Amino acid sequence: MNRLDLEFQRLVALRAFVAGMLELKWLRDATRFEIAMRRHEWAIKAGFNPDQPRVPKGNSDGGKWSGDGNSSGGPDGGDSDSPEGQGGRPAGSRDRMIIVKEIARRIVQTGETVVTIARMSSWLQTYSAQINTCNDPPKSLDELQRAASTSAPGYDIHHIVEQTQAERDGFSREIIDGPDNLVRVPRLKHQEINGWYQSKNDEFGGMTPREYLNGRSWKSAGPLDWKRSKSTGF
């Protein structure tokens, strides 16, 4: 076996190892999420009250229930297992958004209500509008366009035909920002559709939709965006 073959075999072995590790990591994350959901379910059943006073930060038992609420403190009745302590607000916004996205998608799949989910951890409550709107039922184009005249928590205003493309095609700001080209959509879905525009896609022969639309007319872009919006569920 020559040196090249040895190097090749080493790389193959390394790849197989990485594959195993990634699969384990994914299963670990999925299991953690399941455990968090179960604990949360128990907490709700045990009468968890998010408004119950807690010992202030800085004390040795900071964060624990102060005992004057009506909850037993957790599924096993122990203070140390409070729902607040199970979640743990991630320090990085990217990590927080990963959890928010996972929870929002879980709600869409299972139909669990946002109130239930938001009780899981207090930091998540600040994202409850984004999580909640992700579960909106599908709306007509007309409904989404009419809603664009007012802003609301958890929603973004989306340009049906992307602004850069429309400007390049010589359309005025008046048309680009006009009521026909604006829709109000759930923020997380908006992020999904923006990601889709930039992601390589098999149905576009490996191009991104943005590359596909390059040089095509406004008439092509609008229906394409709308079709994707329907697939995304809003």
Added chain:
Amino acid sequence: MKNLALENLSVTELVNHFTTLALEQYQAELRDDIASYNRLYDKIVLIRDALKERPGDQRRALVPLLGHPNPQVRLKAALYTLAVEPKAARQILQDISDRNEYPQAAYARETLAAIERGDSRLT
């Protein structure tokens, strides 16, 4: 992928590699890391093509991945087995769509709609 000569890998190794890359894509999408997502897309296409070129079109070796717990692995396996195992692949796309497994559900619906219209690039 530059360091790995795909033609020297066994079919099993290619399938394992495919799984790894699809799992990485799942993570990249969650992180909104589109650049990584697209690089992984290219690598997955190379593996699909390597499988297709094997005697007897070994894309069928991806069929067991249709039962993978991760939705991105299932989606990619379904998209690339449409040409060789259309019935099973379409069923998985339909399942992903029915279960609202976003964002994979949107890609699945896109392909199912293209198949209905008769202009899918994957069949």
